[in-house]
Amino acid sequence: MKLLIIFTLLIMRINLFSQINEKSFKDLITDLYSNYSRYKIKQIQTKRFDIQFYHQILDSLIVESKGIFSSELIGKSFKKQEIKLIRFGDGKTKILMWSQMHGDESTASLALLDVINYLNQKKEFAESLRNKISLYIIPILNPDGAKKFERRNYQEIDINRDALRLQTPEGRFLKKIRDDIQPDFAFNLHDQYSNYSVGKTGKPAAIALLAPAYDYERNINEVRKRAIQICVEIKDIIEKFYPGVVARYDDEFEPRAFGDNFQKWGSSTILIESGGYFNDFEKQEIRKMNFLALIGSVYSIAYNLFSTRLIDTYFEIPENERRFFDLLVKNVIIEKDSVEYLVDLGISYSEKFDSLRNRYIKEYSVTDIGDLSTFSGFDTFDAQKLKIEIGKIYEKVLTDYSQLKKLKTDDLMKQGYTTIIYQGNFESIEENSLLDLMISTTKYPLRESKNILGHSANFILKDRESNVRYIIVNGKIIKIKRIEH
Ligand SMILES: [Zn+2]
Structure with missing residues (x-):
């Protein structure tokens, strides 16, 4: 009897905690949305920018963070441009994010600056996350492509088809980071053309999400299931403010792509594609959606909120269609x-x-x-x-x-x-x-x-x-x- 009471109290306590966390999660997302202009790095507001300038801003954010973030120069592109790895926290759950593997897909690179700036500003919040998660960020994985605003790297190879052969220094770098860190979660951040719609709903696919398959049969194991749950989380976060703009990217297995292989190698991998939105040629509104999605996901992972999200919801998201x-x-x-x-x-x-x-x-x-x-x-x-x-x-x-x-x-x-x-x-x-x-x-x-x-x-x-x-x-x-x- 005594044991039963203790057990019941324990369950109530867990429920109470998760209710509190869900509530603060909602408040967090509302704040991110409503006060975004405070967190946005305004020195760059166009999709084309000088990457040297980008790195200057990034470096100063790292200095400002007073040790919350650290930066390592650990990679070089084919043309010997630097590729940085930014670190935050020393918690058990490891999260890796990389952007601009395709040089002309810069939306998330800018959102990542906003993410770092946000955590710099919210010291208490950052402190509460630090012992729960370790966040690793590679902004602009393909600096040679980014410099010319071109998809491929200097060798004219699509890095996202080089996960097996590893003929690009950028691809080798990403693989090495994966092997060293062995992240629990991986965020593969891209842009897609603006002529995609959310199924036949008549709405533009501002964001398309994918939990990539790890085999041709598109099976769902625990690793992919977690990725699917994060996709559901992201859809809910974004559509709270931008109804109906999230599509589901085609999950056909691509054996040469990094996302699919990350999933196979055991990191729950989420692909975020930034598409098009009304009057948003420079993709600044979609940058904000990325910002919401990334911080929201980190919080959801840190407090294990995503694990209650239903995977059926993912398959109900209309497909990304070129319409x-x-x-x-x-x-x-x-x-x-x-x-x-x-x-x-x-x-x-x-x-x-x-x-x-x-x-x-x-x-x-x-x-x-x-x-x-x-x-x-x-x-x-x-x-x-x-x-x-x-x-x-x-x-x-x-x-x-x-x-x-x-x-x-x-x-x-x-x-x-x-x-x-x-x-x-x-x-x-x-x-x-x-x-x-x-x-x-x-x-x-x-x-x-x-x-x-x-x-x-x-x-x-x-x-x-x-x-x-x-x-x-x-x-x-x-x-x-x-x-x-
Ligand atoms: Zn891409």
Whole structure:
């Protein structure tokens, strides 16, 4: 009887503790979200940045931490750039995080700065975690790729297909760290294209999660189960503030990838892919989602909260599907060989360095055409059966800013012009002005085919009376002002 009472009291105590922890977990997440601007490192707010500058910031955060964090320079890329390992805490449960294995996937690298900054600021919180977990961070695993904002390393190898052969110094470094530390949890942090959606829900996949398979059969052992539970935790954290933006990444086994092998080697591994979100070209909102996910996961691991999360929830997350455009233009009429037909246009951008402008520009083009009724877009426009034609290019190539200034863009648009070729100085031109949208610095549009698929997104939309009602200029819809008679 006495034993039973002690046992019951013990269970009540455990329940009480877990309730308290769940409550403080909720408070923590709310604070991370509401006060993020206090924790964010604001010196970098773009996805492209100088990695030297990044390391300067990182180094000063380590100094500021007064021993909470330590940094070791223990790796070198193929081009002898440094790869650091940052350490925090000396608890039993080991967590390893690495970012930017693909050089053009920088969102999580910035979130990791915020994570370190947060723990620096919250001394008490950091102190409470220190004896529970050991956190190891490798920010920017692929500095040679990152320097050029390119996926692969200097050897032109995709490091994430090098887990078996280990021909890249970066891959060997990651494998060595794994073998030395033998982490319980591993966070593999990437970016994906912004044209993924959360299944067919019509929402962009801002975050896609994966607990990678460790075999072709996609079995679930204890190691993978824990990873799945962390994915559920992350989904709940993010969707508390951003409903419906988390997708589940395809779990087909990839024997050459690091994530899949980490899982196989015994570390519960979570892949986080940062995708696209509304008005978030620089991915700063998604950076915040990463910040929430990473600190939330660390807390959940430290207090073993994740172990009550249901793995079924993971499989209920809609799949990551390529069904999203930057602009979806619905219901346009195309005429070809005097035959008219109804289509939708999917328009997406790609980034290109423009040497005359001396900056990266977004070039929008048509990437799909036809019945796109199961697709969605960051912007959607219903053309209501207006007729689409390829926009006209201003006949004269301009080289002087004064010529450009004289152009009456309103009139040109009414006449169906969408593009001006200009090869002069750009200093006086306002970025994002309408003029800037219309300006092409290359003569390439002149060579463009009559096909709409693949064409740059410069079109006119006409009504039955052949009036230009809208123009599309580099992926933007502009309404034409009409003079009423
Ligand atoms: Zn990647």
